[in-house]
Amino acid sequence: MTTTNIPPAYDRMVELLREKAVLNSCGSLLGWDEQTYMPPAGGEHRANQLALLAGLTHERATTPELGGLLGELKEFEESAGSESVLAVNIRAARRDYDRATQLPRKLVEEMTREISLAQQKWVAARKQADFSIFQKSLESIIRLKREEASILKKEGETLYDALLDEYEPGMRAEQVQALFDPLREGVIKLLQQIKDSSVEPKTEILKRSYPTDRQHELGQAAAAQIGFDFERGRLDTTAHPFCSEIGPGDCRLTTRYFENFFNSGFFGILHEAGHGMYEQGLNVEQYGLAMGLSVSLGIHESQSLLWENFVGRSRPFWNHFYPKVQGMYPESLNGVSLDEFYTAINDVRPSYIRVEADELTYNLHIMLRFELEQKLLAGELEAADVPEVWNSRFTEYLGVTPENDAQGCLQDIHWSAGLMGYFPTYALGKMYSAQFFKAAQNEIPDLSDLIANGEFGELKSWLNKNIHDRGQQYQARDLVKVVTGNELSEKPLLEALGTKYGEIYGF
Incomplete structure (x- = not known):
């Protein structure tokens, strides 16, 4: 036409x-x-x-x-x-x-x-x-x-x-629940296998001294290498990491740093860079229109989680990147092998803070919030009772009890931002990301080698073509089927997690 x-x-x-x-x-x-x-x-x-x-x-x-x-x-x-x-x-x-x-x-x-x-x-x-x-x-x-x-x-x-x-246009709570139930079952099964393993990652490696100025330099370099364009964006610090798309040519990333915890800043930056690359990959000529906008928050989250987890926490990524990190922190990483570092960043154990949770138990954090949000809206839970109910369910799901409200119900900004109905998109994003990455691997047979060589352009181009350029042409579940040939399912995510953790923990 x-x-x-x-x-x-x-x-x-x-x-x-x-x-x-x-x-x-x-x-x-x-x-x-x-x-x-x-x-x-x-x-x-x-x-x-x-x-x-x-x-x-x-x-x-x-x-x-x-x-x-x-x-x-x-x-x-x-x-x-x-x-x-x-x-x-x-x-x-x-x-x-x-x-x-x-x-x-x-x-x-x-x-x-x-x-x-x-x-x-x-x-x-x-x-x-x-x-x-x-x-x-x-x-x-x-x-x-x-x-x-x-x-x-x-x-x-x-x-x-x-x-x-x-x-998540077109999605209903009962559909989310139908995906979450088998996901929870699979997560709990894998978690038990990990608990039964004799492998004990040396997580103290990550709690050594990592000066925040070098964390910023390292994280910005990593974000640029995977494809975030700093001519059209910037990186700053905040209380709760986020990505803010201001408009064409202006995308803001934020993260937070802890000198004695490596993961928070570095993986926070990779995560937000994934969001930013989605925004930078949208069609500028369609600005303000559906074809220049992201599909849903679940799909948006799939992009951040794909870069954070399927790329950033992968063995090929660290085959390439570890020497650079070791060179920046010789006083903390001297004598630490690649295997020790890789195992440490992929440690699985229940923890209090969602954004610092491992790939596996993270899903339980989302399920808890999903359930509480529904009860708050339905009038089945009063705001005053949130801390007590949160702590009780947290203990039930993750086996640890928050020591205070900051570790518990106050850790996320979402409710203060009015974002009720938002949390399920995080776990949906994990499922979307698993299916997308599997499809990318099928279409780019040497993807692992490319990542190990620090070459991320082909994966980025694949995402641009199959997801970003399509804007809102399809609703999220339809997009997954168009791109991967399959309906949205928890199975690819559980398979990917099972393979990864089976190799690390020996089961």
Whole structure:
């Protein structure tokens, strides 16, 4: 279809959607600054800025003009072909418009303001390991998210389904549960085999002195080598690592460093670089439109986990990278063999902090949060009872009990950011990443050798072609089937983990 056949209504729709995207990018920049460089006393004013901006963005997203244009484009969308760029952009715009027009501007502004203030309360509560500082903020957010979900949910859906649909379109809680049940069973079985093994990784290696300035230098070099473009991005520190896509040519990575723990900074950077490379791989010409946006948070997470775990924690990666790390930290790694280091970074043992958990037990962290979120929204769990219930379930699932609230229910920023329905996407991302990496291995037979030689371009190009360039052409589960030929399943992930840990732990 030539551009001469594109109706004026489509061009005007594109203008409006790009204006909305620019407003969103302003909010992203303010949010990034709040978590990195904003002075503490600026919190109240930042909340007011973000609330006003959210209201303006919502107003732009729900303008009657856009609704009229989408009505005009209905026939054109049907004639363009369901998988065409034009149809995908129109269909997604209609979905977003229908969702946005259901939400009152007052609710959007109140939510944004409460989130900004809640995040500041969360930072203070986490620093003091005191949930009571954050409790009222969480109660307000739960109230507002229930109101939002009540407005958005369709017939036959739960409140949780309505929120999950924002992050993983088309997915329902019962479908997630159907994947999580066999995943939990497989994880517990592997965990028991590891506990029964006589192999004991020397994890004290990772707790030696690793000066943070060198961690930053090393992590930035690693991110650049796998393909993150620092001409279009940067790396900073924060309380909770994240990636923020500001707009074309501007993608911000953040991480946190601990001088006496190597894994946190390095693998945090690889993880966020994976997110950033997805954003940098999107079609700039489709900015603000569905074909220039990521599919879902689960697919987004698959990209970060693929680079962090399937590449960054692999033996081939360290065959190439370990001499560089050893050279940067001779005082800590002198005499430490590659085998010892590789085994240490892949140590499996239940731990308190999700973002520092090993590949295997990480899944149990997500399942716990998934269950608690559903109960909070359904009114089956009160905010005041979260610490006690969290600790009880944590002990049941992982066999260890958090020593304080910072190790427990305050460790994640998500609830303070209003991101309820978000957590399942992390475990879904693990499943997606396993299937994608297996497909890449099938199509790039020498992939392990390339990684061992420090050559990551072919894998990056494969991801660009098969995932990034497709934008929102398919929903997540459909994309997995198109790319891999198979339905989403927990089996490839469990097979990959079984093979890896079987080699390390000798079973």
